[in-house]
Amino acid sequence: MKPGKPHIHNLPINDITNLSVLAQRVQQEAEARGETLPPPVRLHIGEPSFRTPEHIRQAAIDSIGREPLTYGPAVGWPWLRELLAEKIARVNRYRVRPENVAIAMGGTGAIQAVFLATLGVGDEALIPDPHWPHYNMQLAACGATLVSYPLNAEQAWLPDIAQLERLVTPRTRMLVINSPGNPTGAVFPASLVADLLDFARRHDLYLLSDECYDEIVFEGRHVSPASFLTQDEFTEGRVICVYTFSKSYAMTGWRIGYVTTGAELLKSIVYVLDAGMTNVSTAIQRAAAAALSGPQDCISEMRNAYQRRRDLAVVLLKEHGRYVYTPHDAFYILVDISNSRYPQRHARQFSLDLLREHNITIGPGSAFGPAADHYARISLAASDEEIEGGVRAVCLFADR
Ligand SMILES: Cc1ncc(COP(=O)(O)O)c(C=O)c1O
Secondary structure, three states, X not given: OOOOOHHHHOOOOOHHHHHHHHHHHHXXXXXXXXXXXXXXXXXXXXXXXXXXXXXXXXXXXXXXXHOOOOOOOOXXXXXXXXXXXXXXXXXXXXXXXXXXXXXXXXXXXXXXXXXXXXXXXXXXEEXXXXXXXXXXXXXXXXXXXXXXXXXXXXXXXXXXXHHHHHHOOOOEEEEEEEOOOOOXXXXXXXXXXXXXXXXXXXXXXXXXXXXXXXXXXXXXXXXXXXXXXXXXXXXXXXXXXXXXXXXXXXXXXXXXXXXXXOHHHHHHHHHHHHHHHOOOOHHHHHHHHHHHHOOOHHHHHHHHHHHHHHHHHHHHHHHOOOOOOOOOEOOEXXXXXXXXXXXXXXXXXXXXXXXXXXXXXXXXXXXXXXXXXXXXEEEOOOOHHHHHHHHHHHHHHHHO
16 A cells, blocks of 8 residues: 555544545445435535636636637736736735736645745644645645644634744744634734734744635724735735635635735745646636626625525524624634533534434534634525525534
8 A cells, every 4th residue: 555645644634525425425335225315514614605707707708718828927927917916906905016926726726836835844834723724735745744722712712922933943934824814704903913923023934814705794894914014024925814705706616816916935835836836727717807807796685695694693593592702704603502401512423423413414512723613614605595404403403
């Protein structure tokens, strides 16, 4: 048996992806018994419940009909990078030149390229707990060490600088922050973002700001650390910001995102992008350009729907005495599943039992890190009926 590098081979299973497989298995088992099970209520996945808007889809179709679709530049086409520089100024409120933007295969591809371009074996990256599960796998792939900084609902899931100070070692190279946050729904206030930037400066760290949910904010204002930098500081390459089309434009399957930073660091990142994907398909880049230059009301329509569903979930949690906090962004809510008999109930087993007994999938908090092990993450990207039925079922199940 030659299973590959042990630290990659032995990574914990990604329970979010795995739940889809398990849900399918439950269906097959029912079929084998001659029973018909309705499709599962899927509340585990961060998949927008909307179709990519028509004008965006059409732009890709037109490109396929009209353009040669040869290899393109690894950094992305200039026409898209120009539109992105405008978007960054409009939405994220800092100025970049198109030369500071590179196109990647989703936020995922951008983050992986940043890690590979900056971190080596044994380097430590400070990562929030709970966090988007891919950070684990991505850091393992480049041999770097994940050092988590725990967050909690009592402190509104916001990082604590004093705690971060205690985690710094001579091997610390990077601080990763994620606001607007998944799975926490936290939007960092401007003063905290400024303090986190100071922390990174003080310890000479890269600051990777994962801003993939930048346009799905209900309350508060998303502030990018890059908006605090002078042009010279931005050029330095300390701060790296990552974005995606997946969430704002319901384009998860199109696999396109982008990264901004100083031109010298971007050069290293683009070598990694080139090595891993050559370039994102021109047809997909045309769709992204149509998303940016077309009507933007699709974003507010989807955002309003997520906010309405967030409100619905909060009301239900209050009704069931399980309200802990209100998420201010993205489309998830963490529900505390502990009870007096099980003060530290394990989310993984809870999610497996809930699937078997109620045919509902939730994201076990453990998939996002130990700090969320007694939480279920419910995706608000489902229908109102699914959220209503699902939240009630989770609460009743948690009371047992
Ligand atoms: C916090 C966070 N960052 C990055 C991503 C990557 O998204 P994509 O690769 O679809 O752009 C996700 C996706 O769920 C996410 O939740």
